[in-house]
Amino acid sequence: MFRFFKRMKTVVSSELNAMLDKAEDPVKMLDQFMREMGDEIREVESAVAKQIANEKMLKRKADDASAMVEKRQNQAEKAIEAGEEDLARRALQDKKEYEGQESSLHASWEQAKNDTEVLKSKLDEMKKEYQQMQIKKDSLKARAESAKTRTRLNRTMSSIGGDESKQGFERMEEKVMRFEAEAETSEDLKQASRTLDDEFKKLDNDVDDELAALKKAMGKE
Structure with missing residues (x-):
């Protein structure tokens, strides 16, 4: 998506003359480009929101697994104090499984966190570029309207005093x-x-x- 956004920026920046050569309305084309850029930003915003939700879910599961590790450790200690060696062994075995889960979930959460930061950074960059292109679009639209007005004025003035008149x-x-x-x-x-x-x-x-x-x-x- 981000590469497509970059391509759209290149189109707006470098292909205005081509649009004019093809007799396309630059004002309408610029508005269309900005709409497509806005759609790209909204897609990335949605992806970032989903990524943040996934990150939070993994963090919560990792914390839950960590809490279970601590709980089973405390239970094993109590079982030893009570002379329940078999019960302590079962608690330690369960603790070991939760430790594996905690390790896996924590690694997944760290990766999700890094991915979230990357997406956030790209989203911020896209928004900045969008704002820059919005300013440039407004400038280009004003120039296009001014050029149209000058053309109409020149045509009108050239018709005054012409052969027919x-x-x-x-x-x-x-x-x-x-x-x-x-x-x-x-x-x-x-x-x-x-x-x-x-x-x-x-x-x-x-x-x-x-x-x-x-x-x-x-x-x-």
């Missing part, structure tokens, strides 16, 4: 100029359509206005 503006400008030309033409046509009578009427209106102004000035209204 410029052509659209030019078409609208030409259309406005055409409207202006049509308005000027209609004014010219209006002027050209005025009759000779209209011109004299305007002239008469101008003389009447001038005469009224003169009379007013001379107080002859």
Whole structure:
């Protein structure tokens, strides 16, 4: 399991460019890697818990065997004092069997204790690496999101003022100029359509206005 965890760390550290080349979403892939690392840690935590339980069980059995050795020794001494040599012999024989059990159980407990320490050490190392990779993942995710944002921004900016937009503006400008030309033409046509009578009427209106102004000035209204 620990070797697999190391491999996962290598993937996250060295294969980001490969993911990008394959058009994989690095953010989703990093999250997937972290989930797999978390699963590995939980497996090791479970193994450590079982190992600790096994160690405690062996220690308890070894202590029980040691207690029986001491008990049979005391019983053998009491039997001798009571003149019960046969009973003392049986107690010493049973004591010898418990001594064998104690020795075997103690050796097993020592091995289990060493195995527990190794697993604990590996678990601590895995957790530290996981924390480091979590920080690196957050950094890589931020960089990936920043790169995506810059790409979207650059694409948007490059589209502004592009050929299509410029052509659209030019078409609208030409259309406005055409409207202006049509308005000027209609004014010219209006002027050209005025009759000779209209011109004299305007002239008469101008003389009447001038005469009224003169009379007013001379107080002859």
